[in-house]
Amino acid sequence: MDQQKTTVEMTAEELELFNEAKAAKAKKDAAEKKAEEIKTYKSMVDEAVNATVIEARTLNEQITNLKEGILGRFKAIIDMKEDLFRDKKNMAREGRFTDTFTNSESSVRVTLGYCTKDAYDDTYTAGVDMVHEYIESLASDDKSRQLTQMVNTLLSERSKGGQLKAQNVLRLEQMASESGDEKFIEGMKVIREAYRPAKSKVFVTVEVKDDNNEWRSISMNMTNCGK
Secondary structure, three states: OOOOOOOOOOOHHHHHHHHHHHHHHHHHHHHHHHHHHHHHHHHHHHHHHHHHHHHHHHHHHHHHHHHHHHHHHHHHHHHHHHHHHOOOOOOOHHHOOEEEEEOOOOOEEEEEEEEEEOOEOOOHHHHHHHHHHHHHOOOOOHHHHHHHHHHHHHHHOEOOOOOEOHHHHHHHHHHHHHHOOHHHHHHHHHHHHHEOOEEEEEEEEEEEEOOOOOEEEOOOOOOOOOO
C-alpha cells in the first residue's frame, strides 16, 4: 500500500522549534549509540585481557616447568663434567656460572646457567685504597695526569647494582701489569680476590645452525622482536 504524504503548514517559529527538536533527538540518538559502542568496546577489552592473562599464566608455568626440566636433565652431566675435566688448579664450580653443551654434529648447542650481578666482599675497599696510593705517588706530568684520570674513571664507573664493573677490573689489571708498580698490582689483586658475583636469574638458551652455518637462537619468550 502506498504511503500517503501529509503536508503540514508551519510558521517560521514552529519550523525552527521543529528543527531544534529534530536536532536534539539526533544528538541524543548519537550519544546513546556512542555509549552503547563504548560499552561493547569495554566488554571486548575485558574479555581479551582476561583470556590473555590466563594464557600468559599457563605459558609462564609451562616455561618454568620446561626450564626446571632442562636444568634437571643437565645436572648429572654437569657433575660428570666437573669430575672428568677438572683442571690442574682444581678450580671449584663457584667461579663458573654457565655451561655450554654441543651435540656431536655441532649443529645444536644448549647454554644454561645464571645471570650474575657484580658484587665484592668487604676487603674490596683495601684494594681500592692501595690503587689510590699508587695514583697519588705518580708524578705531575701530562702522561701521569692522563693515567690518573683514566684509573679514576674506571674506578668510579658503576654497574646498575652500584658496584665496580667487572670489565673495568680486567682493564685496570692490565694497566697494573703494564705499569709494573707493586702497589698497583697488589691493589688490583685484592680487588680481584674480593669479587663475589651474585647469582640472579636462571637462563637457558638453545641454538641451532642455519643453512649459512651460523648459530640461531630458538626464542622461548614473547619479547623477541627479531624474525
